Amino acid sequence: MKIIDNLSENSNHKKYILDMIRKSDELFIASPYLMRDFNILFNNEVLSGLKKINLITTLQPNSIDQIKKVYSLKSLIEIPKIKSGEIECKISLNNKLHGKIYIFKNSSNYVGGLISSANFTDSGLYINHEWGVTVTEEDGLNELENSIKNTIEPKFEILSHKSILRLLNHLNSFINANGEPDDDDIDLDLTEYLETEGAEKKKSESNGGGGSYRTYEYKITKQYLETWQNFFNEFVEFKKKNNEVTVPRDYENRSLYTWYRKQKIFNTNGTIPLDHKKKLEKVGFYFGDGHEIRWARIWEENYELLKAYFDDYGNSDVPHTRDKNDTFYSLGNWVAMQRTYNNQEVLSDYKIEKLNDLDFIWSKDLPEFNPRNNQWMDRYQELKEWTVMHGDAHVPQTNPDGTQNKLGRWLNDQRHLKRKGRKKSNGTIRYLDGERVDLLLELGVDFDHETNKHIDSFEKQLQEFLSFRYQYPVLNPPAGTFKKERDNLAQWRHKFDKLPEWKQKRLKDEKIM
Known part of the structure; x- marks a missing residue:
């Protein structure tokens, strides 16, 4: 047994796993969380000897984990060799x-394994x-591998790569309607759209290679025909009462939901009785994906x-804010997502x-966003009032109670635009407009405020240390005294090569280093 940790670059999990992969032709991974992009780790050199990858992970319904997981799985199955x-x-x-x-094999023989707290992520x-x-x-590795495999439900065993790619369409439709979710709980269950390789193959054979829906082996029995009208009447009442044409999976009457699903499946495989279909169409039954109606x-x-x-x-430029308590937080996110989906060419013509x-504004780079647009000038006026009240333009990013200070965040964005700019969709960099820079300078805005504040803080530490060294030239104060100064010295020595040049210069100038 050997302990693997991440406390040094020479013996972390990443190095161990990559070294073991190079000795193997088969890799087994069981990890709830996965890295967003497998290409970062799995290059051609790493995969040169691999013939098989077995991955077991999660896809938790109604959680944001689904969003990340779809992109992760897509990156894996689209690796050229896979x-x-x-x-x-x-x-x-x-x-x-x-x-x-993590288990590694070569020619069906176990090379080694790793039981760890570490997910297969960068972190x-x-x-x-x-x-x-x-x-x-x-023997232990064989027992461990089989134990894990035996916990997999049949409907989630060896997923079809096609169905993983189809998840992207459902995911895009959901985000298109709801915006990018921020909370852990979301009303989405992507497992509904997954197919195993066996089910995909069976469906393809039965449909002559086509089709894209699940076709559970429901049968039109005598009992089904005898009870159909009663369920139909119940569906009509459900529709009137709820103003819905789709029955949710968690509906209190599970039997009605099962009947509802059967209508869609029988219609898909062409076995639905014609009189049933006519009645259903007359009352507005929707045979497609019910989520599409909800999202629409x-x-x-x-x-x-x-x-x-x-x-x-008088405009549609809803502010896009990170403050969840802001009145327009949700609408601002939704507006921003419409721009994103238009750029990705997935927004419908309708x-x-x-x-x-x-008068929707599709790009923030358009001329109508001039230096004096209303929103910017509103914030500018707030900053002007702040300077009158406080005597400076150094607005904190958080309030005394710990909540976000929107004016402070806005001012920080202006500083960022002035110093580093923001990359536009065409690859160019947009910087803060010169007129805006002049307006902010008139109020006394220091565009290097954070840097200068950091310099001042470092200089204060430096002066405190120099005072300590003056009193104790050989740095041997009484026990328990000058702890902060001694800790600072230890950190400077440990991280000297990684410190900014101006810090290194100051430390050398004062003959501390």
Whole structure:
């Protein structure tokens, strides 16, 4: 047994795993969390000897983990050697998975394994303080691997790569309607759209290679036909009562939801009785994906909110703020997402036309964002009032109670634009407009305020140390005294090569280093 940790660059999880992969032709990973982009770690040199990858992870319904996981899995299956089939890649799910296990084989023989606290992420492999122990006993590794595999539900065993790619479409539709989620809990269950390789193959064979829906083996039985009208009547009442044409999975009457699903499945595989279909169509039954209706409704609701904003303010430029308590926080996020999806060319013509009716601004780089637009000038006026009240233009980014100071964050954004700029979609850098710079300078804004504050803080530490050294030239004060000064010296010595040049120069000038 050997302990693996991340406390040094020479013995961290990343180095151990990469070294073991180079000795193996088969890799087994069980990890709840995954790195966003596998290409960062899995280059051609690392994968040169691999023939098989088995990955077990999670895809938790109604959680933000799904968003990250889809992009992660996509990056894995689109690695050239995996996409071409040169490396067999099997992906399975276990939503109760918590342990992190790495097992390595060569020619079906176990090369070694690792049981660890480290997820297969950048943080887990070499940033966080994580510990793991190696395992070399073949019987133990075989038992461990089989134990993990046996916990996988059949419907989540060896997922189809096609279904993983299809998740992106559902994910984009969800985000298009709701914006990028910030909270852990979201109303989305992507596991509904997953297919195993076996189910995908069976479906493809039954449909002549086409089709994209699940077709559970429901059968039209005598009992089904006898009870159909009663369920139909119940559905009509449900529709009137809830103003909905889709029955949710968690509906209190599970039998009605099952009946509802059967109508869609029988329609997809062409076995639905014609009289049933006519009745369903007459009452507005929706045979497509029910989420699409919900997301379309949410989009329209947000559009109406934007229209009300346009009517009140005369524009559709809703501020995009990080403050969740801001009145326009959700609407601002939604507006920003419409720009993003338009840039990605996934926004429909219908939505584009509707937004254009509200003079929607598709790019912040357009001329209408001149130095004196209303929003910027409103913030400028706030800053002007601050300087009159406080005598300076150094607005803190947080309030005394710990909440975010919106004016302080805005001012920090202006400093960032002046010093570093912001990259535009065409690759060029946009800096703070010269007229705005002049206006802020008139109020006494120090665009290097944070840097100067840092310099002042360092200089104060330096002077305190010099005073200490003057009193004790050989740096041997009584025990328990001058702890701060001695700690600062230790840090300067330890991190000297990584300090900014101006700090190094000051330390050398004072003959501290």
